[in-house]
Amino acid sequence: MSRGLAAHGLPILPGGQQQTTLGVVGGGQLGRMFVHAAQGLGYRTAVLDPDAQSPAGLVSHVHLKADYLDAAALATLAQQCAAITTEFENVPAAALRTLAGTRVVAPAAEAVAIAQDRVAEKTHFMRCAAQSGVRCAPYAVIESPQQVVDADAHLFPGILKTARMGYDGKGQVRVADRASLALAWAQLGSVCCVLEQQLDLQAEYSVILARGADGQMVHFPVQRNTHQGGILALTEVHESNMAPALAQQAVAAAQAIAKSVDYVGVLCVEFFLVKDAAGQMALVANEMAPRPHNSGHYTLDACDVSQFDLQVRALAGLPLVQPRQHSPAVMLNLLGDLWFASSSAEPVTPPWDQVLAIPGAHLHLYGKQRASRGRKMGHLTFTAASLAQAQASARQACAVLGLAGF
Numbered sequence: 001m002s003r004g005l006a007a008h009g010l011p012i013l014p015g016g017q018q019q020t021t022l023g024v025v026g027g028g029q030l031g032r033m034f035v036h037a038a039q040g041l042g043y044r045t046a047v048l049d050p051d052a053q054s055p056a057g058l059v060s061h062v063h064l065k066a067d068y069l070d071a072a073a074l075a076t077l078a079q080q081c082a083a084i085t086t087e088f089e090n091v092p093a094a095a096l097r098t099l100a101g102t103r104v105v106a107p108a109a110e111a112v113a114i115a116q117d118r119v120a121e122k123t124h125f126m127r128c129a130a131q132s133g134v135r136c137a138p139y140a141v142i143e144s145p146q147q148v149v150d151a152d153a154h155l156f157p158g159i160l161k162t163a164r165m166g167y168d169g170k171g172q173v174r175v176a177d178r179a180s181l182a183l184a185w186a187q188l189g190s191v192c193c194v195l196e197q198q199l200d201l202q203a204e205y206s207v208i209l210a211r212g213a214d215g216q217m218v219h220f221p222v223q224r225n226t227h228q229g230g231i232l233a234l235t236e237v238h239e240s241n242m243a244p245a246l247a248q249q250a251v252a253a254a255q256a257i258a259k260s261v262d263y264v265g266v267l268c269v270e271f272f273l274v275k276d277a278a279g280q281m282a283l284v285a286n287e288m289a290p291r292p293h294n295s296g297h298y299t300l301d302a303c304d305v306s307q308f309d310l311q312v313r314a315l316a317g318l319p320l321v322q323p324r325q326h327s328p329a330v331m332l333n334l335l336g337d338l339w340f341a342s343s344s345a346e347p348v349t350p351p352w353d354q355v356l357a358i359p360g361a362h363l364h365l366y367g368k369q370r371a372s373r374g375r376k377m378g379h380l381t382f383t384a385a386s387l388a389q390a391q392a393s394a395r396q397a398c399a400v401l402g403l404a405g406f
Helices: 003-007 029-040 055-059 071-080 093-100 109-115 118-132 145-149 178-187 244-259 307-316 336-340 352-356 387-401
Strands: 021-025 044-048 062-064 083-086 139-142 158-162 172-175 193-197 201-211 217-219 223-228 231-237 265-275 281-289 329-335 361-365 376-383
Touching (some): 021 029, 021 071, 021 307, 029 055, 044 071, 062 071, 083 307, 093 109, 118 281, 139 145, 145 178, 158 178, 201 281, 201 307, 217 244, 244 281, 265 307, 329 336, 352 361, 376 387
Antiparallel strands (some): 158 193, 201 223, 201 265, 223 231, 265 281, 329 376
């Protein structure tokens, strides 16, 4: 064991007469898949989430049904767990700081706090740009009427985004000029926002990596993503996803972003591929997520080590191995809209039997008790010997489910 790992109280080994417990703050589908991965290695698990029906809480050994800032619940979680992670970036950083007083916590509160605030996030990206060569979109902070008036004309047309609590397209308004900027800012409650220049977007990508307490990093292949209504709809992962030089640059940028905050855990960095003024393709850093990511769910079926396996390993200080993708993969996000595809006002279970008859289909439902439009209910990954076969199977599933083609 390295002296660096020993200083962190790592590694935390699974199994033994008394099962070691790993904890997760947040009980959604990402927490559920972390719990499954941890249990697969022989760990006990504990979940802190206020929802009695949370997907992760329903499958964990322990479910603490309390607010994330509940002092008694945090104390119980720390008492029961050897190490604790987070399931989503909007867990209060203060809760993670409290837990870190007595337990291994990864990622650290400081890294999560950056992802919780677009201003801090963009500042961080720009700080890393000197090393990675990948900047974020031109932007301005909008938090006063004067800043609305002073907004640079080069930022129009643009997108106004709330600095905090925005995800899956929420808290965003397109603006054409200063007049529409003023209206949009008022519409968003006159809270702190970021005005981003609208770019000539060619494609969207993401890089998922894992970094250990000893600084070791491994990563998955670059993933190509398609969004509909601000929500991920499709992820494709194969060798022809992106030009090799750009793929290397995306991975290097994600690694620089992780290293600069001494990140520990699984991190996803989203990128835009844009056409610059000279007509050349360039990468732009969009967002970071201090956790496993929707675009990485395909790793459960197409790789020898999933993003959730790496989350467990990074948290416990176990060896991080470079993942190998053994099959081309196409992943479809399954939203609650599918349950309302018929004319019935009540949700109707989609024809999963027909979907599972398609070669290479891997269905993952998250155990959520209620379907609603726009809610992530599961995902469907197709693997095959060739990309063409995986795409054909995915298109067949789209036809069965009534999803938009690609």
